[in-house]
Amino acid sequence: MAPTTPKACLRVQGTDIVDGDGKRVILKGCATGGHTNMENFITGYPGHESEMRAAMLEVLGQEKYNFFFDKFLEYFFMPEDAEFLASLGLNCIRIPINHRHFMDDLNPSVIKPEGFRLIDRIVDVCASAGLYTILDMHTFPGGQNQGWHSDSGIHKALFWDFKDFQDRMVDLWVEIAKHYKGNTWVAGYNPMNEPADPKHVDLQAFYSRVEPAIRAVDPDHILYLDGNTYAMDFSAFKEVLPNCVYAIHDYATMGFPAGDPYTGTPEQKDFLQKSYERKVQFMKQHKVPIWNGEFGPVYASPDETSYQTTNDQRYNLLGQQLAIYKKDEISWSIWLYKDIGFQGMVYAGPDTAYMRLLKPFLDKKKRLGLDKWGRDDTHVGHIYEPVIKHFKEEIPEEFLNKRYPQHWKIEGHIHRVLRETLFSEILTWEYASYFKGKTLEDLDELAASFKLENCLKREGLNEHLRADARSSSS
Template sequence: MVNKPIPIPPAPAPAPTGILKLEGEKIVDKNGHSVILRGAAIGGWMNMENFITGYPGHETGMREALLEVLGQDKYDFFFDRFLEYFFDEKDAQFFASLGLNCLRVPFNYRHFEDDMNPSVLKERGFQWLDRIVNICGKYGIYTILDLHAAPGGQSTGWHCDSGLTRALFWEHIDFQTRAIKLWEALAARYKDNTWVAGYNPLNEPADSQKAQRLLAWYDRVNKAILAIDPNHIQFYDGNTYAADFSDFMGRPPMPNSVYAIHDYAGYGFPASHELYTGSAEQKHFLEKQFARKIAYNEEIKGHIWNGEFGPVYAREWADGPQWEEINKSRYMVLRDQLALYDTKKISWSIWLFKDIGFQGMVYASPDSPYVKTLQPFIEKKKKLAADAWGVDLTDVKEVFEPMEHWLEQNGPAIRKRYPPTWNPGRHLGRPVRNILLSESLYPEYAAYFKDLSEAELEAFAASFKFENCVQREGLNAVLREHAAIKQ
């Protein structure tokens, strides 16, 4: 049983801007002055992800494995400490020092209700949100609240924490209604909070039926939130992982709504095999990709929020002698993307703020107790391509290429399987590596925690404290440069 009170700091003074509003293509403050939201997401905190903190598979399965080896008291102790240390005042102070003004806060619905006791909301989840909203407000940082993992899973991604290859959120009205009830409770709690920039009702939906179920749910949740909170902005992702607005075209925008793209550039990932040099051809590709994604925003003449983007970064231990050259190239990708966004004066939230050294602005030190202890397991996961995000298939190519060929030969319809942006190899890797293999690794991961004392668990959790983290200076220099661009 959880007994430790959550350390919630006092609410800060209201934002001098008042509650932010939409005015045509702009977000404005109470005096009509333009506000561009620039920041990052605190992924891996209230919605944990495998590549961010090093576990295998899905958060729920990992938590079950740790509960088995730790017992309830130590389990509660560790996760309370983790949630407290992952983002604290020093993190907010650093974030603000870069000139960034908005933190996207992803959360898992499981912090607010249990599947076996649906729609009975738990106060503790709201208190963790109160804590981060208050900390950020103290340092002049807005927050955008983001339902990152919805009941049943709104996509088949690991970040939905469903462990399935079907997005059941779209197949069961009960899941959809529960998510709306949660948003009604959130709207009631934060409707007068000037440091909350708005609500992101659903991260990266993937509705295989041409977004028809998605659009119907968006209409429902938009009306439900407006009935309680008519003031805060609502940020709505496009279909198929926030990259496809083709089925939105011709529809009028919903009231009080900004439409959100996610704009990851392939040049920033290992699968590209092409070093980005900033050539005219490469820049044209970035521009073309961006233009396709914002076509609906251009049609409705609405403000654009890029809710996720950003490269992953090479590591000395994992990516060979070219790792520094690779990272310089990826900083160049990021700089060119941000220059493109500046021309449109869009708001943006890079993915992500903190992790164990793959993508974060800051990351747990390789010499910290958690990372140093888990390093052999992290290396094994990489070689097995167990995680989906930023995967390098080099070490499993010989195993999976014959399977992929066999699958295409015998089930050619795999080439047209939703989502169409996935190739057959990705469709194969999801159930085999990212689910079956990864979930078989739970006991191995949990064994690193077995018999740890509270002091040792404290040290594991404290590995994520800001003062125990390393700053990714090249990335932060680029962000500081673009955060300073005139509003």
């Protein structure tokens, strides 16, 4: 039996999200990260999506390039995926989007219909399984943050410095809002993922501009507004916009290789609680709903020492975070659904064509620690330590951590420029070279590695999500 279509758009009512009958709705779900916005650690390429795509086009030619990515986008998220997520008790899927699906940087005034066809399919597939969707704009021209996932290819967030970039994205959101107006399966719009505005004023100016522009064509859908500095800082926010939910991202360093192992001590639990409370202070003060748009540990692979012990610790960490969110009855979306075995709820199996083909490259990339997300510097730390030492010796201490975002410290900025940008960009061509000479049949098999039927399920993770959903519905 097909699920009943909601009769009205979700809306904000005080501290709650409610449906057309005024009944409270707590959104619980995951992100389809790595799909309509690809990321290096999710599917294995180095660097940035646009650079990878350019290298792949060079190797494959236009026809094979189009074929492979069309098949990848089709197979990565299908009706079976939505049904699986619904079976866990989840009710809302966040769709991270690369703006380039909708606009060409060389022809920015034209909104491409292919973007709507791509997102429509996911929205419709989710609706058929009874799942809401939140549309998340994950990249912006020039980059809205300094990270790889803004797909700018650089280490600066230039979006904030160019009005024409901002104009383009307001115009794009107006077209998206026109298109999805009245679609009650769309739970709302997440206008900007993880903004990082160095001045702490330009983000609020953008929100104050994009919100009425969207409302002029679609007065009903909720907006989910991320805090500054990667959705962690609301200290400069001054006002609450109507029918808006405010969004944090709540990653815990104990869930990553560089962090201390999570053993569930009172001190660790207290640290998690205080970190969360700091992020949601603005929402509690202004009595508005909270959405945790991203969280979740990464997981060790079987080739790592004591990997099961590590993963059990991280499942326990996840359980503690879910307990914190349950206490406040907030909405959340875990990161992420599907990948090649690092963080996903499901992941491409080691015997799939994609994983077999790229295993030498993936092993090399892991050894080099090119991806920022959860890297281990065991094999290359000795290379970068002298560079960091040199910077610290030559830069006066008062300027050493002046560069925004300051929490990266000088080490983070060095790694961003040398490894995640320069080194990774060059190795993009090596990644693409693995696809040289592949036939259409080969490319279809490679893309099909991401079909759910070819993926393994991370049951320790999924059981925590399933249990949380069961307790919420009981």
